[in-house]
Amino acid sequence: xxxxxxxxxxxxxxxxxxxxxxxxxxxxxTSFIGGSVVLKFENDFANYLGVQGCVTCANGTDAIxxxxxxxxxxxxxxxxxxxxSWIATSEAVSTVGARxxxxxxxxxxxxxxxxxxxxxxxxxxxxxxPVHLYGKPAEMTEIMDIARVNGLKVIxxxxxAHGAIYRGRKVGTFGDVxxxxxxxxxxxxxxxxxxxxxxxxSEVAEKFRMIANHGQQxxxxxxxxxxxxxxxxxxxxxxxxxxxxxxxxxxARIGHATHYNECLKDxxxxxxxLDESRHVFHLYVVNVMNRDEIKSQLAExxxxxxxxxxxxxxxxxxxxxxxxxxxxxxxxxxxGLSLPIFPELQKAQIEYxxxxxxxxxx
Ligand SMILES: *Cc1c(COP(=O)(O)O)cnc(C)c1O
Numbered sequence: 001x002x003x004x005x006x007x008x009x010x011x012x013x014x015x016x017x018x019x020x021x022x023x024x025x026x027x028x029x030t031s032f033i034g035g036s037v038v039l040k041f042e043n044d045f046a047n048y049l050g051v052q053g054c055v056t057c058a059n060g061t062d063a064i065x066x067x068x069x070x071x072x073x074x075x076x077x078x079x080x081x082x083x084x085s086w087i088a089t090s091e092a093v094s095t096v097g098a099r100x101x102x103x104x105x106x107x108x109x110x111x112x113x114x115x116x117x118x119x120x121x122x123x124x125x126x127x128x129x130p131v132h133l134y135g136k137p138a139e140m141t142e143i144m145d146i147a148r149v150n151g152l153k154v155i156x157x158x159x160x161a162h163g164a165i166y167r168g169r170k171v172g173t174f175g176d177v178x179x180x181x182x183x184x185x186x187x188x189x190x191x192x193x194x195x196x197x198x199x200x201x202s203e204v205a206e207k208f209r210m211i212a213n214h215g216q217q218x219x220x221x222x223x224x225x226x227x228x229x230x231x232x233x234x235x236x237x238x239x240x241x242x243x244x245x246x247x248x249x250x251x252a253r254i255g256h257a258t259h260y261n262e263c264l265k266d267x268x269x270x271x272x273x274l275d276e277s278r279h280v281f282h283l284y285v286v287n288v289m290n291r292d293e294i295k296s297q298l299a300e301x302x303x304x305x306x307x308x309x310x311x312x313x314x315x316x317x318x319x320x321x322x323x324x325x326x327x328x329x330x331x332x333x334x335x336g337l338s339l340p341i342f343p344e345l346q347k348a349q350i351e352y353x354x355x356x357x358x359x360x361x362x
Contacts, residue, residue, distance in 0.1 A: 005305065045180075058195065064129070078100075082313075110133050118146060128153075132160060136277070137161065137279070144175075177198065189242075194235045213229075259350050289335065311333050
């Protein structure tokens with residue numbers, strides 16, 4: 001049996017008619033930047049999350065950069081970032097001239113550890129970027145408390161967590177800003193690069209709009225220098241066609257993760273927690289000894305797996321820190337294995353993957 005890691009084609013075919021019509025209507029109107037299609041997505045996504053303002057941009061990395069700029073973070077500032085994430089999280093901090101300072105992640109949960117965050121705060125610290133890694137909400141109550149006590153801004157990196165819920169509220173609505181990526185493989189994916197920033201603070205949301213569109217407040221009124229980071233209308237049309245399905249697709253992911261957990265419960269390994277918060281399973285990551293060997297054995301059986309990520313951020317070349325200082329993140333880098341998960345995955349495929357893993361135990 002073949003089990004791909006993701007299958008974007010299946011999803012496209014399941015909504016082909018409406019998707020083709022949505023893209024065709026942009027072609028018919030030949031209006032390719034901005035306009036009502038983009039505004040519709042911003043309104044609908046803000047309503048979906050339960051947040052006041054949503055401003056789209058070119059990708060999820062830009063979204064973090066624009067969020068940092070809108071909050072006034074720049075040269076000389078330090079920003080706390082989890083030791084395990086995609087490099088975009090720390091890269092964005094450096095791009096605005098600030099310095100990323102890493103905090104290790106929590107054992108078993110793999111989101112930023114609030115106790116480690118406290119230890120890394122200095123007079124130069126200006127913000128924390130919790131990442132809802134793999135779709136699991138970070139410990140937002142503790143993080144918001146730390147931020148309040150220390151006067152820090154909070155930017156939630158929600159690139160892997162569209163629709164994830166923490167204590168009754170969607171992620172992205174707790175911090176000063178929430179940032180999203182709509183990269184094709186994300187839980188809500190465009191057919192190219194796309195991203196957005198959300199905020200309940202209308203002044204901050206206005207800044208997003210200005211920064212993302214050359215500092216303009218109305219046409220040719222450049223009140224500051226910004227940049228070009230806009231969402232293409234075709235991508236907005238794709239996202240509009242997909243948003244109504246996000247809940248259904250998310251529930252399918254959660255169902256698959258639940259089934260994996262049942263099938264793998266006797267394996268004696270660390271499985272993702274299914275707790276009271278809503279983990280949306282962008283990725284289903286297990287921790288196994290001999291990870292690389294298991295990965296290649298699964299590949300031979302037709303099962304595609306990936307590693308997210310093979311190195312903790314602090315040990316990467318641009319940062320050059322020691323692995324011993326980040327034991328949890330480095331352990332995950334060594335043992336974490338992402339199994340196939342996507343809404344259209346079949347129960348029989350999950351059972352095949354789990355069965356092969358179980359038989360490797362013996
Ligand atoms: C994908 C991702 C990003 C960056 O999004 P792009 O749209 O690819 O720029 C940022 N943070 C995390 C955690 C991601 O997974």
